[in-house]
Amino acid sequence: DQQVKQNSPSLSVQEGRISILNCDYTNSMFDYFLWYKKYPAEGPTFLISISSIKDKNEDGRFTVFLNKSAKHLSLHIVPSQPGDSAVYFCAASATTDSWGKLQFGAGTQVVVTP
Amino acid sequence: NAGVTQTPKFRILKIGQSMTLQCAQDMNHNYMYWYRQDPGMGLKLIYYSVGAGITDKGEVPNGYNVSRSTTEDFPLRLELAAPSQTSVYFCASSRLSSNQPQHFGDGTRLSIL
Numbered sequence: 001d002q003q004v005k006q007n008s009p010s011l012s013v014q015e016g017r018i019s020i021l022n023c024d025y026t027n028s029m030f031d032y033f034l035w036y037k038k039y040p041a042e043g044p045t046f047l048i049s050i051s052s053i054k055d056k057n058e059d060g061r062f063t064v065f066l067n068k069s070a071k072h073l074s075l076h077i078v079p080s081q082p083g084d085s086a087v088y089f090c091a092a093s094a095t096t097d098s099w100g101k102l103q104f105g106a107g108t109q110v111v112v113t114p
Numbered sequence: 115n116a117g118v119t120q121t122p123k124f125r126i127l128k129i130g131q132s133m134t135l136q137c138a139q140d141m142n143h144n145y146m147y148w149y150r151q152d153p154g155m156g157l158k159l160i161y162y163s164v165g166a167g168i169t170d171k172g173e174v175p176n177g178y179n180v181s182r183s184t185t186e187d188f189p190l191r192l193e194l195a196a197p198s199q200t201s202v203y204f205c206a207s208s209r210l211s212s213n214q215p216q217h218f219g220d221g222t223r224l225s226i227l
Contacts (some may be wrong), residue, residue, distance in 0.1 A: 004156070032213045043118070043204055043218030044157070051213060089156060095212045099164055100145055101172065102216065104156030 003027045004092050006105035014113055019077040021108050023090030026071065030092040034102070035064060035075045038087045047088075048075070080112045116140050120205050120219035127195045127226050135190040135222050137205030145208045146188040147172075147216060148180065150201040157204060163188055195226045 005024045013019045021035075031052035036044035050057040050064045050073070057064050063076045077084055090105040121136045139146065144165045149157035149172075159172030163182040177199055179191040188207075192199060202223050206216040 002156075006156075009154070034215055036218075041220070043120075043206075043220045046215035046217065049213075049215060091156075093212075099162055099170070100208055100210070100212055100214065100216070101147075101159055101162060102157075104149075104158075106154060106156045 001026075002106075003030075004090055004103045004105040006090055006108050008108050009106070010109040010111070012111045012113060013080045015082060016079045019075075019080045019084065019110055019112070021075040021077075021088050021090075021110070023073050023075075023105055024071060025073075025092050025103075027092070027094065027103070028071070029094040029096055030103075031095055032093045033064070033066060033073050034091045034093075035062075036089040036091060037084075038089060038107070044089055077110075080110075082112050082114065085110055085112045118205055118207055118217055118219035120203075120222050122222060123220070124223045125225070127192075127224065129195060129197065129226060131195050132191070132193050133195070133224075135192070135203055135205075135224070137188045137190065137219060138186050139188075139205075139207040139217075140186065141207060141209070141217065142185060143207035143209050143217075144185065145210070145216075146182065147206045147208075148178075148188070148190045149204045149206065150174065151204060151221075152201050160190065160203075192224075197226045200224060200226045 034049040148160040161180040
């Protein structure tokens with residue numbers, strides 16, 4: 001049973017515009033959420049995270065929004081740049097579930113076009 | 115500035131062979147994890163370790179074994195390789211268990227033929 005879902009396998013956006021990636025989760029115990037970025041032939045790289053005590057976290061061009069009642073989070077990239085072309089994974093964990101185990105979504109392939 | 119190092123990067127095995135995927139981290143992290151990623155899927159946890167001598171099963175442990183004799187190393191052993199184990203394997207580590215990002219190696223691409 002997939003507890004973290006990214007329903008859009010791909011997203012194409014023009015350079016300079018906003019990219020919005022969505023993620024839904026089903027486990028109400030999840031209280032820490034992360035976004036990872038992955039280039040081909042490399043491992044996932046941590047991008048940004050948010051704890052359930054917040055509804056927004058910003059880091060430069062990247063902002064993550066959390067809607068706990070809807071069990072939904074989104075990643076906004078503004079403005080999008082060609083180097084942002086990658087696969088983005090949403091992940092979640094529950095602090096009550098020890099050892100920091102992460103559940104991952106299937107990923108969204110982002111392509112930024114000139 | 116190595117971080118998490120995985121070897122080998124690529125390997126082809128025959129059905130029934132065995133091998134060990136190596137993972138080492140130089141960040142003095144206590145927590146280490148092994149994931150596999152199949153095409154079009156997210157990463158699934160195979161095994162994890164919370165310190166030297168302490169390991170436990172994740173979501174998909176069948177066909178694998180691990181050991182953790184030092185803080186730095188966390189090898190993953192495949193016994194009797196099967197085609198279903200064809201995947202990309204990622205090792206990760208983190209400083210603490212809660213609310214800390216995991217840092218990943220670049221993966222081992224394994225094909226079982």
